[in-house]
Amino acid sequence: MTKAANIKKEKRADDLIRSALKRQQQALSEYEAKKLLGLYGIPVTKERLSRSADEAVAAAADLGFPVVLKACSPKLMHKSEHGCIELNLRSKEDIREAYGRIVGSVDLELEGVLVQEMVPGQRELVIGLARDPQFGPCVMLGIGGIMTEVFEDTVFRMAPFDMIEAKDMTEELRYKRILDAFRGQKPVDMQTLCRALRAVGQIGLELEAVSELDINPLIITPQGRVKAVDALVILRRDGNDRID
Amino acid sequence: MIESIKDSPLYPIAKPQSIAIFGASNNVTTMGTGLLGSLLDLGFTGEIYPIHPKEDQVLNLKAYRSVLDLPTVPDLALIVLPTRIVSETMDACGRKGIKHAIVISGGFKEVGNEGITLEKELVAVAQRYGIRFLGPNCIGVTTPRHKLNTTFMTYEGAAGFIGMASQSGSFVTQMFNYLSRHALGFSTAFSVGNEANIDIVDCLEYLSACPDTRVIALYIEGIRRGRAFVETARSIVPKKPIVALYVGGSETGRRAGFSHTGALAGPDRLYEGIFRQSGIIRAQSIIELFDICWMLGSPHRTAGRRVVIQTHSGGPGAEAADACGRLGLELPPLSSETIKRLSSLIPHTGSIGNPVDFTFGKNMMDYFSAIPEVLLEEQNADVLLYYFSMPNRTLERMLRHMGVPSDQIAEMAPELLDAQCDAIIRLVETHDKPFVGYTFQSIYDKLVRRVVERGIPIFQGPERAARAIAAAFQYTRLRDKILASVSPSVSPSVSQR
Numbered sequence: 001m002t003k004a005a006n007i008k009k010e011k012r013a014d015d016l017i018r019s020a021l022k023r024q025q026q027a028l029s030e031y032e033a034k035k036l037l038g039l040y041g042i043p044v045t046k047e048r049l050s051r052s053a054d055e056a057v058a059a060a061a062d063l064g065f066p067v068v069l070k071a072c073s074p075k076l077m078h079k080s081e082h083g084c085i086e087l088n089l090r091s092k093e094d095i096r097e098a099y100g101r102i103v104g105s106v107d108l109e110l111e112g113v114l115v116q117e118m119v120p121g122q123r124e125l126v127i128g129l130a131r132d133p134q135f136g137p138c139v140m141l142g143i144g145g146i147m148t149e150v151f152e153d154t155v156f157r158m159a160p161f162d163m164i165e166a167k168d169m170t171e172e173l174r175y176k177r178i179l180d181a182f183r184g185q186k187p188v189d190m191q192t193l194c195r196a197l198r199a200v201g202q203i204g205l206e207l208e209a210v211s212e213l214d215i216n217p218l219i220i221t222p223q224g225r226v227k228a229v230d231a232l233v234i235l236r237r238d239g240n241d242r243i244d
Numbered sequence: 245m246i247e248s249i250k251d252s253p254l255y256p257i258a259k260p261q262s263i264a265i266f267g268a269s270n271n272v273t274t275m276g277t278g279l280l281g282s283l284l285d286l287g288f289t290g291e292i293y294p295i296h297p298k299e300d301q302v303l304n305l306k307a308y309r310s311v312l313d314l315p316t317v318p319d320l321a322l323i324v325l326p327t328r329i330v331s332e333t334m335d336a337c338g339r340k341g342i343k344h345a346i347v348i349s350g351g352f353k354e355v356g357n358e359g360i361t362l363e364k365e366l367v368a369v370a371q372r373y374g375i376r377f378l379g380p381n382c383i384g385v386t387t388p389r390h391k392l393n394t395t396f397m398t399y400e401g402a403a404g405f406i407g408m409a410s411q412s413g414s415f416v417t418q419m420f421n422y423l424s425r426h427a428l429g430f431s432t433a434f435s436v437g438n439e440a441n442i443d444i445v446d447c448l449e450y451l452s453a454c455p456d457t458r459v460i461a462l463y464i465e466g467i468r469r470g471r472a473f474v475e476t477a478r479s480i481v482p483k484k485p486i487v488a489l490y491v492g493g494s495e496t497g498r499r500a501g502f503s504h505t506g507a508l509a510g511p512d513r514l515y516e517g518i519f520r521q522s523g524i525i526r527a528q529s530i531i532e533l534f535d536i537c538w539m540l541g542s543p544h545r546t547a548g549r550r551v552v553i554q555t556h557s558g559g560p561g562a563e564a565a566d567a568c569g570r571l572g573l574e575l576p577p578l579s580s581e582t583i584k585r586l587s588s589l590i591p592h593t594g595s596i597g598n599p600v601d602f603t604f605g606k607n608m609m610d611y612f613s614a615i616p617e618v619l620l621e622e623q624n625a626d627v628l629l630y631y632f633s634m635p636n637r638t639l640e641r642m643l644r645h646m647g648v649p650s651d652q653i654a655e656m657a658p659e660l661l662d663a664q665c666d667a668i669i670r671l672v673e674t675h676d677k678p679f680v681g682y683t684f685q686s687i688y689d690k691l692v693r694r695v696v697e698r699g700i701p702i703f704q705g706p707e708r709a710a711r712a713i714a715a716a717f718q719y720t721r722l723r724d725k726i727l728a729s730v731s732p733s734v735s736p737s738v739s740q741r
Contacts, residue, residue, distance in 0.1 A: 128505025134470030140505045154508050156517030164729050212503040234502045
């Protein structure tokens with residue numbers, strides 16, 4: 001990335017966070033979080049924010065079936081626990097019904113309903129950012145998706161780090177073999193995965209207001225591509241506990 | 245990074261020419277007197293000036309009423325006084341012109357409340373005079389080659405090649421006996437205490453430049469200058485290995501997070517990654533810490549992962565093979581060249597495979613010379629893992645049965661052991677391949693002792709030997725990883741001071 005492009009990216013990321021903070025948000029909505037990741041070059045799902053069932057149907061037609069519908073709000077930090085995700089929707093009727101169920105299931109004002117491409121793949125990773133008082137922004141890579149806490153197979157690095165170190169993170173995983181060719185599925189696009197790990201570190205270094213971040217899951221498709229399917233960005237109002 | 249230890253604030257602390265000691269008296273039960281006793285016991289050759297408000301002589305040394313009365317400005321002040329008078333003592337040292345100190349006294353930040361205030365005061369006084377100091381709440385430093393030991397325990401054994409920095413107070417002193425038993429020793433060992441002024445990163449820099457230190461050992465409870473720590477370690481590892489013991493972190497310091505990442509970022513996992521990023525080998529126990537230091541300080545400290553095992557007993561050989569497998573080491577098949585060369589050396593009861601099992605043969609000396617020579621030249625292997633078992637009494641009995649007159653056995657047995665030992669040493673010195681021993685015998689058994697005293701590691705049991713070999717392999721990989729990076733440091737500059 002050129003210097004000018006980098007400054008532009010930082011400005012757009014900054015604007016995104018600033019306006020969320022202005023709205024008193026403690027977190028970015030999934031839609032906003034994905035935009036942020038996209039700015040840092042991390043592959044994310046194609047998605048549209050819809051505010052009616054009609055809009056959702058139109059978005060799905062645009063994206064191509066099947067799709068996923070998700071309630072979208074900065075207040076929804078762990079969506080799967082609230083029953084506001086509808087997977088694998090294959091028709092307009094499916095979408096209209098799902099839209100109604102989602103809007104009925106949550107008891108808070110939504111930013112909208114997110115219509116998202118359905119990403120195939122059984123291999124799920126988690127990438128995250130945590131801040132440590134001594135080491136500053138640290139990036140996590142783990143095996144998991146919803147099983148992250150079960151496997152407890154996670155590794156950390158202090159940001160920034162280079163591609164060699166990012167690759168070494170993948171080699172430190174106990175179950176690293178799921179990154180290789182696996183039951184007819186291609187090996188992971190290592191280059192993109194390593195870039196994503198570094199990008200999360202960059203977010204930690206450049207955006208003081210991001211206190212924590214989860215990309216969970218990051219799905220590995222049968223072709224080996226990686227895509228952030230869900231993301232959570234926690235904000236903090238002050239930059240007081242920054243390291244100095 | 246400093247080029248020479250002389251550029252480190254720790255140089256006058258580790259190698260002072262003269263010391264003023266505060267807190268030593270003629271009361272032998274006090275800590276201060278104990279430290280002076282220990283200092284004298286090792287035979288420190290520089291000047292020692294006890295400062296005491298009443299005594300004219302302390303442990304037969306001329307004592308001074310005030311540091312200001314000293315005939316010269318000592319390199320180092322060693323302070324072992326009640327907490328409340330430490331700052332004023334530091335101030336007096338400053339007025340005298342002393343630039344370096346070790347504060348042994350506790351009762352500072354580690355006790356909280358008032359202690360925190362007292363520590364801030366101490367730091368401010370030192371800053372006013374530009375004094376660099378180790379501690380407070382530490383046991384100081386041991387530099388055996390310099391005959392310096394400011395700890396309570398008398399240093400045992402010889403000086404060695406392990407440079408240590410410890411965040412556990414008296415831990416290094418607890419290891420004096422253990423290390424000397426293994427013919428190991430410290431080059432320099434620092435106890436860093438509360439790290440109010442000099443911290444573990446400064447120690448790393450010193451030990452990196454220290455010519456007597458072949459391997460750096462760390463005992464870590466919590467790193468304060470985290471980012472500088474990683475940078476510094478990465479710049480050291482290409483030339484010197486670092487091994488660290490970090491025993492769990494306190495979970496109380498962990499902030500509750502909203503994210504999975506926050507919940508999973510417990511200190512133990514974080515340190516695991518930080519060590520790997522830093523190129524540091526993590527040990528799981530104190531014993532393992534020094535096993536790995538032993539291996540990495542031995543003549544051939546880098547290793548591949550392909551191991552060939554030599555044994556003369558099935559069980560110890562099988563266990564060694566099993567331990568290697570579990571630790572990710574490989575046991576390659578022997579090359580046809582090696583098989584050919586071994587066929588005349590291994591009896592038909594033995595096994596020419598990997599492990600190579602000698603069982604029992606007529607020419608016992610082959611086990612110590614011809615066979616390991618062939619195996620050290622095996623192209624398929626990177627390391628020779630060698631089983632030692634030659635109890636002295638068995639040797640004497642064999643000589644007796646061979647008809648050697650009993651009055652000559654006493655002479656012949658040591659000669660035979662010498663021949664065996666010399667054969668091993670000659671092989672190690674003439675080959676580049678690491679030679680690692682394991683045994684179930686006492687480390688004081690004659691043959692084992694002789695070999696160990698020549699700097700060749702012989703571990704108690706194959707599990708520990710295999711772990712040490714795996715650590716050497718890990719070092720090679722970590723070093724190569726850092727060398728492969730465009731720049732050894734992770735970011736252009738870090739200043740957190």
